[in-house]
Amino acid sequence: MASAPNAINNSANDLGNDLAIDLTDVHKTYGRKIRALQGVTLQVRAGEIFGLLGPNGAGKSTLVKIMMTIVRPDTAKGTVLNRGVGDPVALAKIGYLPEHHRFPTYLTGRQVVEFSGAMSKVDRPTRKKRASELLDRVGMGDWKDRPLSSYSKGMRQRVGLAAALVNDPQLVVLDEPTDGVDPVGRREIRDLLIGIRDEGRTVLLNSHLLSEIENVCSRVAILVQGRLVAQGTIDELTSSSRRYEIVVEGSAPTWCAESASVRKIPAGQMLSAGIQGESCRLVFLGLDALGAQPILDRLRSEQRTVIAAQTVRESLEDLFMRAVTDPTTGLIYRPGAAT
Amino acid sequence: MQTVAIFVGAYRELSARKIFWLALAISLLVVGLFACLGINETGISFLGWTFESPMFSTNTTSPETFDKLLFVNLGVDWWLGVLSTLLALVTTCGIIPDLVAPGSIDLLLAKPITRTRLFLTKYCTGLLFAALQVFVFSTASFFVIGLRGGAWEWALFAAVPIVTFFYSLLFSMCAFIGVLTRSSVASLILTLLAWTIIFTINISESIVNSGRIANQMEATKIESELANTDDPVDEDKLEELTGDLEKTLANRPTWDRAHFWFFGVKTFLPKTTDTLKLLDRWLLDGASMPSRNEESERGPQQAFGPKRVKRGEFQRAVKADEQSHSIWWVLGTSLVFEGIVLGLATVIFVRRDY
Numbered sequence: 001m002a003s004a005p006n007a008i009n010n011s012a013n014d015l016g017n018d019l020a021i022d023l024t025d026v027h028k029t030y031g032r033k034i035r036a037l038q039g040v041t042l043q044v045r046a047g048e049i050f051g052l053l054g055p056n057g058a059g060k061s062t063l064v065k066i067m068m069t070i071v072r073p074d075t076a077k078g079t080v081l082n083r084g085v086g087d088p089v090a091l092a093k094i095g096y097l098p099e100h101h102r103f104p105t106y107l108t109g110r111q112v113v114e115f116s117g118a119m120s121k122v123d124r125p126t127r128k129k130r131a132s133e134l135l136d137r138v139g140m141g142d143w144k145d146r147p148l149s150s151y152s153k154g155m156r157q158r159v160g161l162a163a164a165l166v167n168d169p170q171l172v173v174l175d176e177p178t179d180g181v182d183p184v185g186r187r188e189i190r191d192l193l194i195g196i197r198d199e200g201r202t203v204l205l206n207s208h209l210l211s212e213i214e215n216v217c218s219r220v221a222i223l224v225q226g227r228l229v230a231q232g233t234i235d236e237l238t239s240s241s242r243r244y245e246i247v248v249e250g251s252a253p254t255w256c257a258e259s260a261s262v263r264k265i266p267a268g269q270m271l272s273a274g275i276q277g278e279s280c281r282l283v284f285l286g287l288d289a290l291g292a293q294p295i296l297d298r299l300r301s302e303q304r305t306v307i308a309a310q311t312v313r314e315s316l317e318d319l320f321m322r323a324v325t326d327p328t329t330g331l332i333y334r335p336g337a338a339t
Numbered sequence: 340m341q342t343v344a345i346f347v348g349a350y351r352e353l354s355a356r357k358i359f360w361l362a363l364a365i366s367l368l369v370v371g372l373f374a375c376l377g378i379n380e381t382g383i384s385f386l387g388w389t390f391e392s393p394m395f396s397t398n399t400t401s402p403e404t405f406d407k408l409l410f411v412n413l414g415v416d417w418w419l420g421v422l423s424t425l426l427a428l429v430t431t432c433g434i435i436p437d438l439v440a441p442g443s444i445d446l447l448l449a450k451p452i453t454r455t456r457l458f459l460t461k462y463c464t465g466l467l468f469a470a471l472q473v474f475v476f477s478t479a480s481f482f483v484i485g486l487r488g489g490a491w492e493w494a495l496f497a498a499v500p501i502v503t504f505f506y507s508l509l510f511s512m513c514a515f516i517g518v519l520t521r522s523s524v525a526s527l528i529l530t531l532l533a534w535t536i537i538f539t540i541n542i543s544e545s546i547v548n549s550g551r552i553a554n555q556m557e558a559t560k561i562e563s564e565l566a567n568t569d570d571p572v573d574e575d576k577l578e579e580l581t582g583d584l585e586k587t588l589a590n591r592p593t594w595d596r597a598h599f600w601f602f603g604v605k606t607f608l609p610k611t612t613d614t615l616k617l618l619d620r621w622l623l624d625g626a627s628m629p630s631r632n633e634e635s636e637r638g639p640q641q642a643f644g645p646k647r648v649k650r651g652e653f654q655r656a657v658k659a660d661e662q663s664h665s666i667w668w669v670l671g672t673s674l675v676f677e678g679i680v681l682g683l684a685t686v687i688f689v690r691r692d693y
Contacts (some may be wrong), residue, residue, distance in 0.1 A: 030692070068449040071692040088451035096449040102442030104348070106355035118344035119450040163446075 020202035051217035095164035120167035153180030349464030403488030435517030469506035
């Protein structure tokens with residue numbers, strides 16, 4: 001069994017008090033064996049789009065469901081919208097779209113949105129007005145009086161988004177909001193999320209689509225086997241993986257292959273050196289262009305031809321893969337919760 | 340606001356189901372059948388045809404009474420008490436399993452409403468079907484009886500709370516099984532099974548109780564005859580009476596013991612049959628309807644019953660014993676059962692992770 005994942009970075013300490021979600025020490029065990037969440041701490045700033053990532057069974061949905069009172073935690077300290085977890089006043093200000101939602105298909109789009117509003121205690125005139133506005137906003141204006149049974153999956157998703165927004169929420173929790181939506185629709189939903197954020201609302205986005213998260217989220221968290229292994233802005237999380245790559249003709253210099261020599265290079269550490277035909281690639285982790293200059297100088301002094309030299313930053317996918325990989329074994333953690 | 344929304348949602352859900360409209364249509368059809376049926380001097384009339392009957396004619400029963408008998412015997416006991424209830428169970432058995440279905444429950448639990456309130460409100464919406472059904476039936480019957488017989492019997496509307504309560508007893512079990520199994524089919528089948536078991540126990544208790552009363556009446560009658568025998572030389576009769584008395588008294592502990600156990604079990608179960616019999620008490624009294632037992636007074640002696648006691652006298656004694664259980668005993672013990680079942684279902688619903 002792979003060992004428990006270690007935190008890559010946790011840079012949420014400087015967030016101050018302006019937090020929409022501030023959870024600490026969230027534990028949840030299903031039955032007696034399945035430890036879905038093991039002391040998760042999550043902080044989401046007000047007014048940001050926050051991405052929650054993790055492989056299947058990592059505990060993302062459990063965490064969201066605990067916030068929405070669908071799952072009862074073993075322990076959950078902290079606040080959501082400055083109130084205790086499950087506080088009805090806070091729930092009235094949250095819009096939620098679950099992953100596999102099942103709206104009654106005999107209802108029309110308008111009825112779904114209005115019902116959602118009524119359950120969130122929105123008064124009748126307001127919810128009727130907002131239902132029309134929101135259905136127009138998600139591109140369902142022409143379909144609002146037709147039953148859901150005639151909708152495609154993507155259309156139902158749009159109606160679900162409108163239903164999540166009908167109570168004018170401060171916090172919007174979306175679980176796979178673009179599931180089943182075509183590329184054009186995804187773009188529209190992405191724009192909608194940005195619009196929601198620009199209105200001052202907080203969005204917690206749970207999605208498997210890393211590109212989607214990368215495009216819209218200002219901060220992300222990665223959950224693996226019920227533990228939070230990374231949390232911060234994408235820049236923060238990938239900065240530690242920042243590296244400088246130099247491609248030189250011929251084989252790798254011996255001083256690069258010697259760890260003692262590598263350690264002498266300021267602010268850098270050699271990650272790998274691989275032969276590529278007549279040249280080789282030298283990879284220095286955590287090194288920027290300035291820090292690479294002494295290495296380049298030395299290479300030139302040795303009459304080596306530098307073919308390419310560039311700063312390389314990890315993509316979110318790289319970060320994600322690194323987070324879900326056991327550093328000791330190099331194996332990907334097995335899917336599912338810890339047992 | 341939330342309660343209204345859930346009820347409106349429930350109405351939309353019901354009205355989206357064909358069986359809802361089918362059941363209402365059949366209800367109106369049954370009332371339409373009442374409207375077509377009538378009595379004249381020679382017997383029962385139906386759309387111009389007359390079926391001769393010595394029992395039912397204007398010579399023996401008034402048209403108004405005939406209408407009321409139809410309502411009680413056919414409409415309430417059979418349509419509302421059995422067939423309509425079956426349709427209602429088929430229609431509503433999915434309410435709780437649909438509520439706890441993944442994707443559906445998430446949307447509701449994320450709202451600012453307590454789980455207990457959500458579950459109990461949903462449970463009440465399940466009763467909406469039965470209540471609507473009985474209301475439509477009673478209203479239509481009210482007008483048919485009123486327009487034909489000239490009697491505007493408001494007491495007919497007593498059927499609405501009584502039948503709805505009767506249905507609530509069954510639906511509480513349906514809800515419990517639904518929340519436990521999350522399956523509509525299991526809810527329906529197991530509820531019907533439970534209903535059958537309860538019905539069987541109720542009927543068995545009724546039969547055993549009749550036997551016990553018959554035994555007591557027989558013994559009393561023999562003792563009375565023995566006390567009043569003026570002819571001491573009629574040895575044969577004396578011997579027969581003494582033998583019968585010994586046999587009757589010997590059987591008494593068996594009847595008493597059997598009744599003790601059946602009544603004990605029945606006490607803890609919902610009184611579905613007795614609840615519907617409340618309609619007899621209230622509707623017959625309230626609407627001045629004749630008792631169904633009046634006819635049987637004149638009929639032949641039953642095979643089952645005391646030999647030396649008149650049938651009418653025996654039936655009155657049985658009925659008096661049945662009615663010795665107060666309305667509050669019938670409703671109260673049933674409510675306790677319903678409360679326990681519903682309480683357990685609520686606890687499971689509230690404590691579960693979805």
